[in-house]
Amino acid sequence: MPRSTYRTDDLTTLRALRDLFALSTAGRRYINLYYQYAPETGRLAIANPSLLWDSYRTLQNFLPGFQSLAVSDGSDIVITQQMVDQVNDIADRLVAAGSSALGSAINAERAKYNHLQDFAGKTFKQASDLLGVSVQRVYLPLTRR
Secondary structure (H helix, E strand, O other), rough: OOOOOOOOOOHHHHHHHHHHHOOOHHHHHHHHHHHHHHHHHHHHHHHHHHHHHHHHHHHHHHHHHHHHHHHHOOOEEOOOOHHHHHHHHHHHHHHOOOOOOHHHHHHOOOHHHOOOHHOOOEEHHHHHHOOOOOOOOOOOOOOOO
C-alpha cells in the first residue's frame, strides 16, 4: 500500500489517533488494553525478530489509514483482506507465544469482529464506527469582529 499524502510523521499520527480514541468510552478501553499488554507484546517481539519485523511492516501498512483518520475522517482508505490477514497472523503468533491473559484478550477482541473479517473492505472511518470510536469533528465558523 502506498504511503499517505498526509504530512505527519508516524509518532505524531499515533499520538493523534490515541487522542481521538480517548474521546470515547470504547476508545479509552482500547487505550487501556494497549497499556496493559504493551510491555508483554514488546518483550515477545524483541525476543522474536521475525515477529518484530512483521509487526512493524503491518503497522506501516496501516499508517496511511491511521493518518487519514487522524487528520481527516478516514473515509478515503480501505482496509484490505491482506491487511486483515497480516493482523491475524501477528495476533496468532502473540497468542501462541504470550501469556494466557494476552491470548484471551486478543481472542476476545477478534471474536467480536468475526476473526477481524468484519473490517475487510471497510474504510478506516467505517472501522472506527464499528469499534465505537467514531471520529466526530466539529467545525466552528470563523467570525471577525
